[in-house]
Amino acid sequence: MKKQFNPERSRGAKPKVAFFDFTDCEGCQLQFANMGQALLEVAGLVDIVNFREIMSEEGQDYEIAFIEGSITTDKDVTRVKKIREKANVLVALGACATIGGVNGIKNRAPLELAKERVYGKKSDTINTINTMPVHKVVKVDYFIHGCPAYIPEIITVIKCLLMGRPYVLPNYAVCTECKMNENVCRYEKDQECLGPVTRAGCNSWCVNNGNRCYGCRGLVDNPAADGQKDILLKYGLKLEEILQHFTLYNDSMGEKYDQAFK
Amino acid sequence: MKYASIKKEDLNIWLEYLSGRARLYAPRKKENLFVFRPVKDISEIALKYIPTILPPKKYYFPQKEKLFKFKIRPFKTAKAIKEFEDFILFAVHTCDIAGIQCLDVIFRESPEDPNYLNRKEKMIIIGIECLEYCDKHANCTSMGNHVPRGGYDLMLVDIGEKFILHINSEKGEKLIRGLTYIKEANDADMLSLERVREAKKKIFKEELNGSLAKIYETFDRHFASPIWQDVGRRCVACGNCTSVCPTCYCFDTSDEMKLSLNEGMRYRIWNSCQMEDYAKVAGGEDFRKGRDSRQRHRYYRKFKYPVDKFNRYFCTGCGRCTRTCMAEISLIETVNSLLAAESGTPERPSASGVAERGEAK
Numbered sequence A: 001m002k003k004q005f006n007p008e009r010s011r012g013a014k015p016k017v018a019f020f021d022f023t024d025c026e027g028c029q030l031q032f033a034n035m036g037q038a039l040l041e042v043a044g045l046v047d048i049v050n051f052r053e054i055m056s057e058e059g060q061d062y063e064i065a066f067i068e069g070s071i072t073t074d075k076d077v078t079r080v081k082k083i084r085e086k087a088n089v090l091v092a093l094g095a096c097a098t099i100g101g102v103n104g105i106k107n108r109a110p111l112e113l114a115k116e117r118v119y120g121k122k123s124d125t126i127n128t129i130n131t132m133p134v135h136k137v138v139k140v141d142y143f144i145h146g147c148p149a150y151i152p153e154i155i156t157v158i159k160c161l162l163m164g165r166p167y168v169l170p171n172y173a174v175c176t177e178c179k180m181n182e183n184v185c186r187y188e189k190d191q192e193c194l195g196p197v198t199r200a201g202c203n204s205w206c207v208n209n210g211n212r213c214y215g216c217r218g219l220v221d222n223p224a225a226d227g228q229k230d231i232l233l234k235y236g237l238k239l240e241e242i243l244q245h246f247t248l249y250n251d252s253m254g255e256k257y258d259q260a261f262k
Numbered sequence B: 001m002k003y004a005s006i007k008k009e010d011l012n013i014w015l016e017y018l019s020g021r022a023r024l025y026a027p028r029k030k031e032n033l034f035v036f037r038p039v040k041d042i043s044e045i046a047l048k049y050i051p052t053i054l055p056p057k058k059y060y061f062p063q064k065e066k067l068f069k070f071k072i073r074p075f076k077t078a079k080a081i082k083e084f085e086d087f088i089l090f091a092v093h094t095c096d097i098a099g100i101q102c103l104d105v106i107f108r109e110s111p112e113d114p115n116y117l118n119r120k121e122k123m124i125i126i127g128i129e130c131l132e133y134c135d136k137h138a139n140c141t142s143m144g145n146h147v148p149r150g151g152y153d154l155m156l157v158d159i160g161e162k163f164i165l166h167i168n169s170e171k172g173e174k175l176i177r178g179l180t181y182i183k184e185a186n187d188a189d190m191l192s193l194e195r196v197r198e199a200k201k202k203i204f205k206e207e208l209n210g211s212l213a214k215i216y217e218t219f220d221r222h223f224a225s226p227i228w229q230d231v232g233r234r235c236v237a238c239g240n241c242t243s244v245c246p247t248c249y250c251f252d253t254s255d256e257m258k259l260s261l262n263e264g265m266r267y268r269i270w271n272s273c274q275m276e277d278y279a280k281v282a283g284g285e286d287f288r289k290g291r292d293s294r295q296r297h298r299y300y301r302k303f304k305y306p307v308d309k310f311n312r313y314f315c316t317g318c319g320r321c322t323r324t325c326m327a328e329i330s331l332i333e334t335v336n337s338l339l340a341a342e343s344g345t346p347e348r349p350s351a352s353g354v355a356e357r358g359e360a361k
């Protein structure tokens, strides 16, 4: 049985937090550094024992593990399982960890072909498996979606885990937040957007800044993939481009949109 | 004095005067659309505009509203906002005034909503009558909201060189009292007003192919219509149609803690029946599974349930839901297809029984 994290305990000794990198760009860890004032407050509540991948999994003591990156090798699988054994609380941080992220592009080709494309002649010395989000291998207690993770949401999750409460992910579209921000919808300007099928929680970050939603937070539980496909077709996108939109971040979560393309 | 007039060239002087009296909000351009915003520069006010992205409801029922502060140890709560400030909503369309009247009914129903009522007390509404359609998506004539029907303090009507001001309340009267450039309307002004209204009759025609009574009856009988499946198949559940609707008022509350983990704030945040989890209850049962039944619910919340409960249609005809829908689900089209089905098909079993059981307020 898993040890339960005890929030009361955090009032005395600060819980120890460690960060682990898998296949990713470390951009989400950087979001911690970008937290500003809040980082100082967080540092007052937890003890960050390791911030980079160089630490050994067993060597140090930690209770809360943040996993950044997706699982892409057999070694990753063993490593993340070890971390899970040791940690009381495991947090998947960022799109690579929560949904596979852009690394999922590997899954579009047969593994052998993907290996050969990247490593050429040396490909048989390389071990690689299909890209997986962390929860496909071990139980994840908290998900922090996004590429990169959205700072206010990181802080909310930290508060939840310190209070021993679950963090309930929004199960509605980015559009909901986008409308509350009173943005002009991109579709009103004849531009496409993946907001209608993407899980909210980023406060429509990209649209607020003049971009489209790329779907980096993954799809809502039950995305209207066929409805979204019809809309994109109507706005002049080709089927191939639509698939690219859907798979940019979400390829490892394929089953959620497959129905629309079969 | 019931009607006054102001020369167009004096409008800006009056607006300056108004912005000194209270916080002034008015429509302004945002890219290819319009939004209500605090007025910083009077020249930015758009008097001719299509309905704003969000209705002015954001000022009396904000997207995310502070309710109260709390402390855990020792336990303590306190009102988040103690005083509400006076504000003027300027150039509000008649459809949006109807929206305010609808929410007034809702928030005054017991238990009354103190936050809304406090704001409402401080709110002054200056309307402007549309003399042309904003666009093809509006169904204000069918809803009877293309002309002023009360609910405002002052109403502006463009009669050419001047605006007529209909004074509809004490609050409104106070905003023009003692101003030399606002005069009592003379006979010629009143004649112009009549002419403007006559001309409007040629432009504004009922957009829905049936009377409201007929529509109500049709809704009563077409709960199981395949039209809902078609709408549900196209809908992506983005929730835009409910966010932008002046008569949607669903909300959720959430407690946000400070990093001290001892103090926090309770917020109320807009919510929508189009969200997947909206009608889920403990145990995982979902009373409105599927985008078809959720879309149907939205329509019934405009054309049937509020009529049963308040004897009022909760569609103002603003057209926002259609305008904002990337799936091009059109309210006019949906209602007209129901009406067509009603006239073309034999009687269907009544929906009332189902509605009463499964679809509460």
Ligand code: SF4
Residues within 6 Å of the ligand: A174, A175, A176, A178, A179, A183, A184, A185, A186, A187, A193, A194, A195, A196, A204, A207, A213, B238, B240, B326
């Ligand atoms: S811009 Fe994108 S996220 Fe915003 S409402 Fe439109 S589709 Fe939704």
Ligand code: SF4
Residues within 6 Å of the ligand: A146, A147, A174, A198, A199, A202, A203, A204, A205, A206, A207, A212, A213, A214, A215, A216, A217, A218
């Ligand atoms: S708007 Fe879309 S792409 Fe941008 S952060 Fe949010 S979910 Fe990610």
Ligand code: SF4
Residues within 6 Å of the ligand: B234, B235, B236, B237, B238, B239, B240, B241, B242, B274, B295, B321, B324, B325, B326, B327, B328, B329
């Ligand atoms: S705006 Fe359109 S797609 Fe979005 S929830 Fe409403 S009907 Fe569905």
Ligand code: SF4
Residues within 6 Å of the ligand: B139, B241, B244, B245, B246, B247, B302, B314, B315, B316, B317, B318, B319, B320, B321, B322, B331
């Ligand atoms: S249902 Fe549509 S047209 Fe009617 S009031 Fe709401 S947004 Fe406006």
